[in-house]
Amino acid sequence: MTQVNDDAAAATLLRLANGYQISQALHVAAELKVADLVGDTPVAAEDIAPRVGAHPGSLYRLLRALATVGVFRETDDRRFVATPLSDLLRTDHPRSLRAWPAFVGRPRFWQNWGDLLHCVRTGQDANHHLHGTDGWTYVADKPEESAAANAAFAASSRSVVPAIVAAYDFARFQKIVDVGGGNGTLLTNILGATPRATGIVFDLPHVASAAAAVIRQAGLEGRCEAKGGSYLDGVPPGGDAYILKSVLMDETAEEAAAILRKVRAAMGVRGTLLVMERLIGAPNEGQPDAMMDLEMLVATGGFVRRQDEWAAIFTDGGFTLDSVTPTGSRFHILEGRPR
Numbered sequence: 001m002t003q004v005n006d007d008a009a010a011a012t013l014l015r016l017a018n019g020y021q022i023s024q025a026l027h028v029a030a031e032l033k034v035a036d037l038v039g040d041t042p043v044a045a046e047d048i049a050p051r052v053g054a055h056p057g058s059l060y061r062l063l064r065a066l067a068t069v070g071v072f073r074e075t076d077d078r079r080f081v082a083t084p085l086s087d088l089l090r091t092d093h094p095r096s097l098r099a100w101p102a103f104v105g106r107p108r109f110w111q112n113w114g115d116l117l118h119c120v121r122t123g124q125d126a127n128h129h130l131h132g133t134d135g136w137t138y139v140a141d142k143p144e145e146s147a148a149a150n151a152a153f154a155a156s157s158r159s160v161v162p163a164i165v166a167a168y169d170f171a172r173f174q175k176i177v178d179v180g181g182g183n184g185t186l187l188t189n190i191l192g193a194t195p196r197a198t199g200i201v202f203d204l205p206h207v208a209s210a211a212a213a214v215i216r217q218a219g220l221e222g223r224c225e226a227k228g229g230s231y232l233d234g235v236p237p238g239g240d241a242y243i244l245k246s247v248l249m250d251e252t253a254e255e256a257a258a259i260l261r262k263v264r265a266a267m268g269v270r271g272t273l274l275v276m277e278r279l280i281g282a283p284n285e286g287q288p289d290a291m292m293d294l295e296m297l298v299a300t301g302g303f304v305r306r307q308d309e310w311a312a313i314f315t316d317g318g319f320t321l322d323s324v325t326p327t328g329s330r331f332h333i334l335e336g337r338p339r
Contacts, residue, residue, distance in 0.1 A: 035087070038086060157245070163327040166328065170197065173240050177241070200236050241272045241273075242272070242273055253312070279304070307324060
């Protein structure tokens with residue numbers, strides 16, 4: 001019995017250790033946009049290869065490997081058809097996640113995770129250690145890196161936005177300010193569901209320009225605007241609701257509270273704070289959230305937190321944590337009021 005248990009444990013440990021292989025295989029498939037050419041009709045790798053600029057035999061090996069984990073399905077005659085997983089790698093899927101594996105397979109991302117030992121030994125994030133600055137500043141003057149990051153975060157956001165919009169009543173707000181709102185995916189979806197509200201997407205100037213395009217595509221130019229700036233300096237005043245999604249997780253507790261104080265200064269006495277974040281669960285549970293916390297260690301020096309840790313940050317930032325609303329995703333909506 002011990003030998004059997006040891007064998008099973010060894011197989012599991014090796015599978016976990018080799019997880020990088022799947023991550024990089026997904027990255028290559030995403031970069032080549034292979035899923036756009038694989039549908040319900042079986043197709044051979046040699047037929048796809050010239051269209052994506054790949055070596056036919058090597059592309060077959062890539063697709064065969066991905067088929068073993070459910071990304072594509074191989075038929076008996078060495079052809080491939082789509083699966084629900086490969087559909088999410090398509091560029092034309094409404095909830096496409098293609099940009100995420102395309103991003104996490106980039107050299108800088110792997111270089112940062114290769115620095116994990118230093119991060120654990122010192123508590124310093126990889127971007128400051130390797131590049132001498134935070135990740136946002138590092139990519140600000142690198143258009144290709146910035147575009148890849150923005151597309152990845154937008155794709156990740158698209159996968160949870162419907163659950164967030166469905167879980168909370170945003171219709172009671174007249175003006176919503178999305179602080180660190182990225183390319184505007186979240187706020188444009190909220191405004192699409194609440195036709196009487198207006199909003200502002202506030203983010204760094206090079207990010208806000210991308211948000212302006214998304215706002216135009218959503219037909220919301222009369223109700224929503226993109227403003228460039230840094231929330232470290234202050235946020236636009238006049239909103240009755242302020243959203244911060246996946247923003248404060250980048251920061252230490254002291255830095256997060258300081259940002260909330262900026263929001264508190266811009267908010268009226270009856271305003272509402274809506275912090276949207278993952279929460280660390282019970283011991284030995286919540287693997288995606290614990291791994292995201294490790295990602296924060298590597299990328300920003302930030303944290304995925306417990307609910308009681310958020311309550312303390314709210315208090316230090318000038319708010320009370322009034323309620324926590326789960327959504328049909330990993331995210332929770334933490335609602336606060338000015339103290």
